[in-house]
Amino acid sequence: xKTRIANVGPAAACFGLLAALAIPACAGEAVPPRSGYExxxxxxxxxxxxxxxxxxxxxVLDGEALWNRKTGPAGRACSDCHGDARASMKGVAARYPxxxxxxxxxxxxxxxxxxxxxxxxxxKPLAYESKDLLALTAYVGRQSRGxxxxxxxxxxxxxxxxxxxxxxxxxxxxxxxxCVDCHDKHWGxxxxxxxxxxxxxxxxxxxxxxxxxxxxxxxxxxxxxxGMRAQTLDFGDPELVDLELFLMxxxxxxxxxxxxxxx
Amino acid sequence: xxxxxxxxxASAKRGEIIEIKALAAHEMETGFRRTQYGAVIPRDIITxxxxxxxxxxxxxxxxxxxxxxxxxxxxxxxxxESGTIACTWTGDxxxxxxxxxxxxxx
Numbered sequence: 001x002k003t004r005i006a007n008v009g010p011a012a013a014c015f016g017l018l019a020a021l022a023i024p025a026c027a028g029e030a031v032p033p034r035s036g037y038e039x040x041x042x043x044x045x046x047x048x049x050x051x052x053x054x055x056x057x058x059x060v061l062d063g064e065a066l067w068n069r070k071t072g073p074a075g076r077a078c079s080d081c082h083g084d085a086r087a088s089m090k091g092v093a094a095r096y097p098x099x100x101x102x103x104x105x106x107x108x109x110x111x112x113x114x115x116x117x118x119x120x121x122x123x124k125p126l127a128y129e130s131k132d133l134l135a136l137t138a139y140v141g142r143q144s145r146g147x148x149x150x151x152x153x154x155x156x157x158x159x160x161x162x163x164x165x166x167x168x169x170x171x172x173x174x175x176x177x178x179c180v181d182c183h184d185k186h187w188g189x190x191x192x193x194x195x196x197x198x199x200x201x202x203x204x205x206x207x208x209x210x211x212x213x214x215x216x217x218x219x220x221x222x223x224x225x226x227g228m229r230a231q232t233l234d235f236g237d238p239e240l241v242d243l244e245l246f247l248m249x250x251x252x253x254x255x256x257x258x259x260x261x262x263x
Numbered sequence: 264x265x266x267x268x269x270x271x272x273a274s275a276k277r278g279e280i281i282e283i284k285a286l287a288a289h290e291m292e293t294g295f296r297r298t299q300y301g302a303v304i305p306r307d308i309i310t311x312x313x314x315x316x317x318x319x320x321x322x323x324x325x326x327x328x329x330x331x332x333x334x335x336x337x338x339x340x341x342x343x344e345s346g347t348i349a350c351t352w353t354g355d356x357x358x359x360x361x362x363x364x365x366x367x368x369x
Contacts (some may be wrong), residue, residue: 052270055333212332
């Protein structure tokens, strides 16, 4: 099995033992990637597993209404160009962030929705973390549920992918931590009572019980930066998008769970 | 916009126990939190929930500030006849929402 973990050392030797013991003793080595879902308790899993209980579905339903609503001076709805999202948006979220030729850099799903909004609908962009943007993202993301993550890793995206990898490995903040320190070296252990997951963005936007609402991957990343006592980046900062791209590439092949529930 | 999701089987056998799941979109602001300037954020919660089956109340609940946002309630009843199951949420600031779902009982 191909490894998806960033800083892989000589891993084969301990792999068999690790699988048998099923403990993260060799964390950072080649083990199958695990979704945050697997670190959750039974009750939290049950919320995600049942669409009638998953509050993220409220956002998905809002997103469906917005998808079909005409807006802006152009008087166009998303559905006027893209038709039925269940067909046209299938697998799209699994490919984002994707390279945008006009901007000459990758854009994430939120930015893509806002680009469509400003260029096609001639409407003002939606604010990051606004209810409408989260709803549309959740609705588009929902159409990819169960599909494997497959962001492009080609000559166009590689520089940004490498920038994201560099950001993931870079120590920063007053605690002098990098993403690797928690999510590669110590996943499965606990931080303030909560299990540390492997940081695979399989279910964004997520309904987080702590937030009592839906939030984007960038919100999560900014949370982590605050926790590291590092300088938080603004929503939409290119470095955050590069990091999103790297994380999606690191989670390549994992199944989309949107809208996932996390504790 | 979706304000609530009610889930129950579309059809059931007479006498069968069916599960009803009701999820409402609501902030459930407790009234205990403050803004960064120290001002109390006024309470805004759902205070009661009731479910009727062809007009007869089969389940009700009082909700309180400690209940999380987007409250989810699941309960069961016995399918007796075809008709409508209606859920009503009422709360602070005149909040009131009624959603109904049809059920056919054979």
